[in-house]
Each structure stands twice: as structure tokens, then as C-alpha cells.
Amino acid sequence: MQDTQAVRFNDVWVSYRNKYVLEDITFSVGEREIFSVVGPNGGGKTTLLHTLLGLKKPARGTVTIMGKTSASELPPGTIAFLPQMHHHDRTFPVSVSDVVAMGIRAAKRPGQRYTPPDRQAVRDSLALVSMEDHIGDHFGTLSGGQQQRVLIARALAMHPRLLVMDEPSTGLDAVAQDSFYQLLQRLRDSEGLSIVFVSHDVGTVSGIVDQIACLNRRIHFHGNPRDGIPASAREAVFGKGINFLIHDEHCKTCRRRR
């Protein structure tokens, strides 16, 4: 039977050095769905993404991704991954366009050339994150937030079917963040992209995602955040007495407050 879910976790347990960091993880992400994972530092968000991508093997349970049991069975370029921001060596001798082209070039077989349409895809995806004026710049001279936008463009340039991002909004200013979240919605609606991303900003992402999962070793809640996140799950994941505003297009006052 064809699995119509983009991602499906079934009773997945993941350990480092015999200690479980993820327990009993069960959820699924539909096609054309934006799914966000929120939770405290060390809650296992990065580990969850790595397990999804096959970079980390689960101790128990099964992961299905685009109908396959491992991401490596999919054609290169089906999934794009933006890892958690890490410091890139500033002397690394690549330009912005070199970086954005990396994913496209990696998906090519030996002998296949980098073509004018590829070049166009690089320009287009830089335009999506408003970095087209920096196409020839040395990557190392950009600011942290600009680098992050270029890396987002690299993921988009591959035209993946599933986009996986670990804290993509790190370093983005308020304007860039706003347009980034709008971009995600556009990509879901126009290209049918499925998107899984980790975020800290529960309030902001609640307004745009289809599903949210509150993760602290276990998934304490998952569902549509606009239906309300139970107080028990909020407490288990963020501690007592934490409340957050849900920003969405219907809530004019929330937007003005930022």
C-alpha cells in the first residue's frame, strides 16, 4: 500500500551511550504539511531530525520517509537538509553562488554538467531569501544572518520534496524571519513541499504551521497549535508558568506588538 505520509515515526527510541534521549516517538507528517518541533535545549530536537534523515540509527521502532525505510533509498535531492547553524570557517574559499550550487551539483552523476538552468535555479532561490545582490560575494564575508539565508537558499535550490531544517531562523532579523515564514507557506501551497523544522519560537511558528510537536525526550503534545496546547504539555516541555502568544494573521494586536 502506498504511504501517503511524508514522514512516519512509529514507536521510535534513540539512545546515545546506552541512555535514551528520545522515547516512544510516534507521529507523522503529511504531504504539503508544515511540521514544527519545539522544545528546550537538549530536548532531542536535533536527534529527532537526524533520526528522520538516517544520520542516526534508532535503537527501536521504525522510521518511514516518503514511503521508504531510509532516506538513502531516495534519489539524491529528494530531501534538503539545513543543519543547526554552526560556525563556518571564514577563510573557506567559496562564493555565495558556489554554496547555493552545492546541493544541485551533489545530486549530479559523474559527467553530468552544471547547466544554465542550474545557474538560474541558484539565482531564483537567492532571490527568495533576498540575497540575490550578494551572489558573487565571498561566503565568509557575510554576516551570520546573511549566511543563514544563503544556506536556506541552498536547500531550496535543489527543489526538494521534503525540506528539513534545524533552527532555520537563527540569526535572522525580525523582517527576514517574517518573510521566511511566509516563504515556507508559499512553498507548501505552490510547490506542494513538506516541511519539518525545529524552532524555539513557539509563539511565532504556531501561527503558520499545520502541526506542532512539543518535544522533551517524549512528545508531550502534537497537533494543530491553534486548537490549543494543553497546559500539561506546556509544563512538561517549557516549565511551569510559561505562556505564549500565538501570532497569526487573525491576531492583529500580536503583530503590532513586535
Added chain:
Amino acid sequence: MNDLMLLEFFRNAFFMSLLLSLLFGLLSFFIVLRNTAFLGAGIAHTAFGGVALGVLIGIDPFYTSLVFCSTAAILIGTLARHGSVSRDSGIGIFFSFSMALGALFIAAGKSYTFDLSGYLFGNILGVTAGDLYIVLGAAAVLLPVVLIFFQKILYMSFDEEAAQVSGVPVAAVDAFLHLFLALVIVISIKIVGIILVSALVVLPAAFSAIFFRDYKRAIAAAIIYTAVSMTAGLICSYYFDMPAGATMVVFAGTVYFISLIIKRTVSD
């Protein structure tokens, strides 16, 4: 210069230097970008145990040190990948263990006298036409592979996790690069020696990083810089009767420092 070329050992060493420059220029670029510069020093020192064993049991030390170095290169990479030992600790453990073994092997074969300083600092008189063929063979394998997979290696050097998700066989490419580094290091021990060879792993990329922000130019500059340093060092060493390996490394190091100063003063 022409009369120098009539000397067989010199001719061999000269052409070998040119080929090694090509190999080190490329490898250095990836090794330094991947922040694994210490790996070169580690693999080189591991060769010591292999050399001493070869001498002790009467096998060409090239083969024994190749076994030692490639084993260490693969094990260091594998252990680091599994998170059991950090890469730097792995390197430190392997090379000191191998050097200690080497000291024991030398002690065990006390009757045997061998050219210890030749292995430590290089001795170009020992370079043969056979060595030249080995380097040619290594270049014939390494260059096409690197050219074909260049973009994939660049991607994984920049961002290993993202590259792996994009379908780059990261572990295999890593193993290939480590094995090749081991081979090229073992080959060049005759010219520059165990102690000095790590200079050739680090300096080419470090030099080109001073001036170039484009990877094609950076690699070309790394290769040219290595070729100039090695051949200039070779020629100087002949005329001034100095050890060739040390002359090459001092030459390369001096050019590096002068470049660094020039770049600093120009950009200030």
C-alpha cells in the same frame, strides 16, 4: 641546472617533487578545509613504527610503513565517526604508540645500523626510478577521482551532514582521502622525512588561503607554491650542500611567513 639533470638521483627527485606538489596541493586543500591538519602529522609519525619493523625483519620499509599508516588513517577516521574517540586523541594515541613500537624494534635489532636521520628528515640519494613510478601511479588514481567527485568533496568539507543527506557517500570519500593521504605521505618520506612531511600537508593550503577566496585559484596556488618550494629547496640544497627536505620546508615556511606579513601590511 643542466648538469644537475644528468645526475640520476637528482632527476628522479626533481620529477618526484613536481608530482608530489600536485598531490599535496590537492590533498592539503581538503585536509586543511576539513580541519584535519593534525592528521597529516599523525599519519607521518605513525610511519616510524613501520619503518623500524621493515628494517628489523628485512622488508622494504616502504611497504611496512604503508601498512602502518593506512591502518592508522582508517582507524582514526572510523573511531572518530563512531564517536568513541575524538579525532585528535585518536591521532595522538596512534602515533605515539607506533613511534614507541619503532623504538623497541630498533632496540631489538641492535646489530643493524640504519639511516635513522634519513628516515626522519629525508634523504634524496635514496630516491629511485621505482619511487617515481609509484608516485605516477598514485597520481593516476587520485587525480581522476578528485576531479570527478570534486564538487561532492567540496560540499562535504563545507557541510558534512547536509552533504550526506544530499547523497554524498561521506564515509567512503573520507576513507579514500585518508588512505591517499597515507600513501602520499609514505611516498614522500624519502624526500622530506617523517618529521618534516606534515609541513607539506598543511603549508600549501595555509599559503593559498592568505590570498585566494576562490577554490579553483586556491588549489592552483597551493600546487604552484609547493612545486616552487620543493624544486627551489632541492636545487639550493645541492649547491649549498644542505639536506634537501629541510631546505624545502624552510623555503616554504619562509615564503609563507613573508606572504602573511605582506598581506597584513597591504590590507591595513
